[in-house]
Amino acid sequence: MAINSTDALVNALTAGQTTRYDFNKITGGSAYAIGRWYDMSMLGALPIANAWAGTALAWKTCDEATGNGTQIFGMPHGGNVSPSKKHLLNLQAWTTAATGVPGTLTLVDLQGYWPGITNNSAVAQTLTGTPTLRYTNGEGCRLYWVQTSAAGATAQNIALSYTDSAGNTGNTLPVTVAMTASAIAGHISHAGTAANNYGPFLPLASGDTGVQNVATVTMSAANTGTGALCLARPLASISLSVLGLMTEKDLVNQIPSLPEIKDGACLVWLWGAGAATAASTTFAGGFEVVWG
Amino acid sequence: MTIRCLADVNAAYARGAFHMQRFQKNAGGSHNNQFIDTSFSSGQPAYDARVGVPNTFTPAIAQKNDAIWFPPIGADEERYLHKVELWGSQATFNGPGSVYLFDLLGYYPLIDGDSTEPQVFDNTLTLPRFADGEGVFGVVVNHVAPATGHGFAEIVMTDHAGVQSTIQTSIHDLGQNLVCTGNQTSATSGWGGIAMAMPPGARGIRSIDQLTYLTPPSGLHCIYLIKPLGTMVLGDNALFAEKDFLMHNGWRMPRIYDGAWLGMFENIGSGTSRTVAWNGNFHFVWG
Helix, strand or coil: CCCCCHHHHHHHHHCCCEEEEEEEEECCCCCECCCCEEECCCCCEECCCCCCCCCCCECEECECCCECCCCCCCECCCCCCCCCCEEEEEEEEEECCHHHCCEEEEEEEEEEEEEEEECCCCCCEECECCCCCCCHHHECCEEEEEEEECCCCCCCEEEEEEEECCCCCCECCCCCEECCCCCCCCEECCCCCCCCCCCCCCCCCCCCCEEEEEEEEEECCCCCCEEEEEEEEEEEEEEECCCCCCEEEECCCCCCCCCEECCCCCEEEEEEECCCECCCCEEEEEEEEEEC | CCCCCHHHHHHHHHCCCEEEEEEEECCCCECCCCCEEHHHCCEECCCCCCCCCCCECEECCCCCCCCCCCCCCCCCCCEEEEEEEEEECCCCCCCCEEEEEEEEEEEEEEEECCCCCCEECECCCCCCCCCCCCCCEEEEEECCCCCCCCEEEEEEEEECCCCEEEEEEEECCCCCCEECECCCCCCCCCCCCCCCCCCCCCCCEEEEEEEEEEECCCCEEEEEEEEEEEEEEECCCCCCEEEEHHHHCCCCCCECCCCCCEEEEEEECCCCECCCCEEEEEEEEEC
C-alpha cells in the first residue's frame, strides 16, 4: 500500500517496513578548504571506499547491491522493495572535530560515473556508454566532477556537451566554470570560492532540469591529474553546526517530504566544508527509511 | 490489537496501555566529544561493566530492572518507545550533547588487547533478537583495563546474509569505558564514530567470529552488537530535553521487543566529563 497519509506511514512503520543504516567515515590525509565540496564515497571505513573502478571514459553504472561492480561502496538501505516505494524518513549526523563544523552533508543517489578522465588534455574527450538511470531521462539528475587523483597547478576551465532530460543534445554549460588548481583527490574541483567556481553541481543550461548523458568533456588547458564525472540525483541535505552535537532531520515535516529512494539507489554523501576541515576528521551518523 | 495508525496510539493511551519508567545515571567518566556507555555510571539501572567469559557472546536479555524496565505485554501486542525525556540534576547540565539509544543484543567481553594470536569467539549462544543480524551493528568499547595505544585488528564476522568475511579496522585509544570504534586503515587515531566497519554490502552483523590484533592496543575491549533505536539531542544547561519519536522522528517509534536491553551512548559537547547526574523518563506505549 502506498504511503499517502500519516496513517499509512504509521502502518508501514509498525508493520516493520523500515530499516536503518549507520555510517562512519573519516577524511584522508589532506585538509579540506572552506567553501569547497568533497566526495565522501572515496573515504574509507563504513561503508568501504569507492576506488572509481572502470574503464577510462566509459560509463559505469552504480547501484546498492554491486556498487560499481568492484567496490560495494554505497550505503545499504534494505534492498529492492518494488512494487512498494521506499522513502527517506530521518537523518542524523555528527562530527567530532572542531574544524568539522559548520558544514553541510548532501545525500545523493549516484547513478554512475565516467572514470579516468584526464586533466592533462585541452581537446575534447569523448565519453562512451549510455547511462542506465533510475530516473526517467535523468530528470533531476545533476553532474559533478570528482578529482580522483590530485590535479596539477595549471589553471583550467571545464566544458561539457550533454544531453538534457528533454532529450536535447549538444547542451553546454551556461557559464565559464573554473576547476581548482592543485585540487586534492576527493575535491569536487569546480566547487569553491574562487571566481567561476560552482558547486556542488555543475550549472545547467537555461531551462534544463536534468541530465541523461554526456558526450564530451573539454578542459581549457592541459593540467595533470585525473577525475570522474558523476551523474547523481540529490535527495536531501543536513547541516552540522555545533561541535559534538548531533544534527537530526525529520524528513516527513518538510516539503517535499519523504524523498523517494529508488530500488538500487547508490547512496553517497557529499560534504560542503563551511570551515577548513582538518585531515582525518570523522563524520558519522545514520538514516532511516520506510517503504509501503 | 496492534498499533497501525494514529488513532491506535491515542486509543492505547486512553485505555492505559502505556508506562513511564524513570532512570538516573550519576556522573560519568572523562570524555571529550567522545561517546561513553552510560552503563559505566552508577544509578538506576545499575552500573554494568559488561563482563563475562572472555570472547564469548553474552546475550543481553533484560531481567527485572538491570536495564530500563518496561512492563510485559500480551502475546498479540507490540510495544513502542514513544518518548524520552532527559535533564540534569544541577544547573550545570554539561550540555549540549547527543544521546544514541540502542537495544543491546549482546557482547563479547574481555578481548585481550595484548595478544597478537587469533582470538576465536564463542558463538554458542546467538542473537536473542533480530536473529539474522539485519540492521545490527558492532561497537567497540574499551572496558575493565585501559588501552595504551591505538590498535589495528583483523576481524572475521558473519553478516546478515550469513556470509562470513574479514575486515580490518583500527581500534582507537581514547580512554577506558569509551566507544573506541575505529575507522582508519592503520593503528592511528580517528575517533568519533559508533558503528564498526562491515564487509562490503553487509546490512548487519550476525556474529563476530574471530579477532586478531595486527597492532595490539593493550587493555581489554568489548564488542557490542546493538540494534540502534534512535537519537536525541540535548539542549543547554538545566534545559529539559524531550524526544517524541512519534512527532519528531518521522512518526517512527522504535519497537521494543520483549527482553530488550535498552542502553545509551552519550556525548557531551562541552567540558571533558559529565559531572552531574542525568535523570529522565522512557515512555512506552503498546497495543
